[in-house]
Amino acid sequence: MHDPSQLLRALFDRAVEVADPMRSLAGALPPKPDGRLVVVGAGKASARMAEAVEAAYGPCEGLVITRYGYARPCEGIEIVEAAHPVPDAAGQVATQRMLRLLETTGPDDFVLALISGGGSALLCAPAADITLAEKQALTNALLASGAPIGEINGIRKQISAVKGGKLAVAAYPSRMLALMISDVPGDDPGDIASGPTVGDPGDAARALASLKRWGVEPAPSIRAFLEAGGNPIPPDDLRLSKVENVVYAAPSQSLAAAAEMADEAGVRAVILGDAIEGEARDVARAHADEALRRQADLTAPLLLLSGGELTVTRTGNGIGGPNAEYALALALALDGAAGIHAIACDTDGVDGAAEVAGAVIGPGTLGKAQSRGIDPAAALAENDAHSFFAALDDQVVPGPTLTNVNDFRAILITPL
Template sequence: MQDAPALLHRLFERAVAVADPMQSLARVLPPRPDGRVVVVGAGKASARMAEAVEAAWGPCEGLIITRYGYGRPTAGIEIVEAAHPIPDAAGAEATARMLALLEGLGEGDFVLALISGGGSALLTAPAGDITLAEKQALTDALLASGAPIGTLNAIRKQISQVKGGRLAAAAWPARMLALMISDVPGDDPGDIASGPTVGQAGDAAGALAALDRWSVKAPDSVTAFLRAGGDPLAPSDPRLGGVENVIFAAPAQSLAAAAELAREDGIEARILGDALEGEAREVARAHAALALETQAGMAAEDAPVLLLSGGELTVTRTGDGTGGPNAEYALALGIALQGAPGIHALACDTDGVDGAAEVAGAAFGPDLPERARARGIDPEAALARNDAHGFFAAVDGQVVTGPTLTNVNDFRAILVHPPA
């Protein structure tokens, strides 16, 4: 039997490396245009993207907003660090300066926008009378609701002066190329960082319906703005006519790279999908059943089977613990597997941060129930409190990477060996 834990970590590292902008951005970056060039953007990978741009183009004028701890050394582009997933004043101030930087650009100017997941929180410019504090409260409520990321972004872009195409509109009539790393199921450019360079397909009424559907109590200023119709920017708006949006890294590429590496080790790799959504614990239970079914159908001489999946799971937060979608998935998976021999798993976020914790996720093997008992920890109680990070910290199952400088969302791997 292979060293299963080491293999799973190697597969995760491969998935992250394939999405590293220093490895992947150059192939889509055109020669540096003549005239004035301004580089802007936001997201957990945006500073690394800026670093890659300057490696090819040399020092550039511009401003990038990334998560605290995710800054990179650049020669000309200013890097500002701000809060994620709840926006803060640093992000709001930097967003205002970014919009001001784009004002007054002409037809001969060129804007390179670098967009990745996390930009929804980092680009912060509430519309109407909505305050930053109210935007923070709304974001926290949305994250706790269990709503899928597409719903969160559909709401956020309706109440923003920078999302839903408004960053691009601010740069008009300059030409714009937006290079994106996708962290969203389906790889819709309008969902990545809430689409700052893509016009809005939804409307204020849809945002209000979504708040009601997910039982989110929004501040009065938010509902008043939406009831007045908001201020959407249509995809057909002429100010978006000079924008080209290009996704150059996405979850499917990372899963494929991990699958290829596994096959080189003689493992049968099966990709369940790169766009899975749903409640983390429910998806985990379905995957546990699939893993057990897969093992039951294997002969002793069969090659191990690897079940890979990506996407973005959610957690409906009801407890007071510390957790995230990947750790909660791993905990629920471990409970459902009940120490089944020969099955190991890893679930991590490719940006190195699962939920609000500085932990990528978790990994475990068949000895998980024994380790929990030895430490006097009840896995079911931890799951009920949404305390998956606390549980895996206690059983030495956390995966801590630090900033990975990219973000193609969840990476889940279940390695199933044949029955002994």
Template sequence: MTIDHPERFLRELFDKAVEVADPMAVIPAELPEKPAGRTVVIGAGKASARMAEAVERSWGACEGLVITRYGYARPCEGIEIVEAAHPVPDKAGLDATARMLALLGAVGPDDFVLALISGGASALLVQPAGAITLEEKRAVNAALLASGAPIDRINTLRKHLSRVKGGQLAAAAHPARMLALMISDVPGDDPAFIGSGPTVGDASTAQDALGILSKWNVEVPASVLDVLNGPTGVIPPGDERLSSVENRVIAAPSLSLAAAQEVAEAKGCDVLMLGDAVEGEARDVARDHARQALAIGSDKPTLLLSGGELTVTRRGDGVGGPNAEYALALALALDGAANIHAIACDTDGVDGAADVAGAVIGPDTLARAARAGLDPAGALAINDAHSFFEGLSDQVVPGPTLTNVNDFRAILVQPSA
């Protein structure tokens, strides 16, 4: 047997992965009854506005402030939704974060704070430490994203350059009781790394942060070094200011991959799960996955599923992201192999900094590129995967998905005729 319309099938799997991570589907079951006293809702991330919308669907109008990416706002009755820049922060995020801290500074021991945190919160919660300016913060953030450093290392450094990350947002609300609901976009679903852990203590040190700069050759201004050579504000685990905080992960990559697996198995596929926390350079992971796909021999369709967060080391000035780069490197490694199709997309609808989730490939990708005068190897060399797939009309562009459980990758290997 074979899967008819394989690209349509792969897109159906991606859509299912996004659907099960929709905050409107997962938030209601995680909410307690609305407390009788003062309740303040705060949040940040690409899914946070949708999370706030789901909260008000259950609780009615609430007081609060949530910061999300431009284009990701949702209608709320009482919670103010502010849009700001991602992945490189801007003044809108800076000003909104200052207002959020002021809001938390006014809560007391009898109040309740609901924090809604999802991927993207690192860039959207902006309050630089020390004398670091917004422009310096932006430059460091851009350099980190281009360095190829894993997201957990990037987030460790971000914490020590901030007044809100690494448990500091929760500390600002002490002694109020806080429940933080999180949608995970990080390998391993560690709450300390979701949005750089604004409600979670962290045991890393400023020296650890300096080591990250050194290992990935990230140049920074003197103001950053001044902060890292002194005591930073990151809150250590066990600190009294975190004693009334509960952190809870409510949606994660593993749940979305499991939902896609269920759909695939119902259609007769064997499923090989490669992991929900795959990390590494996008092009290297693609080559490894291509080898695994080419080694499969079965009389049934076989699906290789994976999630996690890949990285891209900038080598050129092209337009791309880790999912598109993975798809392009995969197409090159498969070299037109018959009966193999794939999709690689970010579940938030944004791959890198582009409003494109990713791309699909098939056995004819390289041949079609040749006919269109496109150079896949050249595009990969300068990180120009988005332009390459735009030229083939093979981009996946769902628009804002209002959630974020990171990368979704599926390779479909059909039986030989």
């Protein structure tokens, strides 16, 4: 078997590679349509998706919004960079330009929408008189609250002029195909980037209930808009009748590819699930218990794989996303147990708001921290996992991966 850390990093790289649009998108594309084709999109993978479209079709008309640093060279499709996970003015201006472009399409035109995770922040068009600053404040509060992504996106849809099917409405009566890379548990098209091409079965009252549940008080303009009922587009709206939504890449495919690679390395893999949610430190403790339990009966190496989207209820002032926090909590729960190594990374290369995918741990993690005068329990209490792993040189920093199929976690267990 390979060196544990090297094998774990290779498995992560394989999971990312499988989801690269340049490898996977062409098989989902129809023949290039006759007549006018307009390409729009948003997300951390959208520029790479646009690049793949032009590799198949040649130069195209269109506009795609991606995260700063994630742009790709395209001949016809304009690539605009904006902020994530909190929206900014660049995203707002680009979104308005995209809506105006779609307003020029007609019944004989074909719109190709390229949607991936991160689009919720990058597509920014606050509804009614809600300001960008108010939306930014709400986003920050929701991200710190520990609310699951499904509830956050449900709120985002209600206060947006582009999410929850409204991007598709802007293109009606054109025919639209939305190709999506899933970064959400369950792969629901309505949750990916908050469903800009999918009708919203939720309602404003549910959004208000979610805000109350997670202790987030919105700006008066947001509360007033929701209390007035918002402006949802129901799934059966006629203007969505010409839209086809296709999830062509998902976390399950990347986990399966990692499992196959592990098998080739002589390690049996068990996939615990591709849609695991929950507080990062709680899931980590549960996975530590699972690893220790399985190790007691092992006669050959075993790999536990999982995906999904964990959350962090931020109470400290540190720097650390859910993957790094999971890795730190896992190291503490394992307490230096021999023969157990792990990696936890976000496949988009960004864990939380840091330009770091995640971290690796092993039996020596806590000892290394002690030798350098670093308190892991204090780092966890401050939500400061990124600083902790930076000090240990155990961060995983791949740079922009140009895709996004959510969290990737792998625990490698060897017999005692």
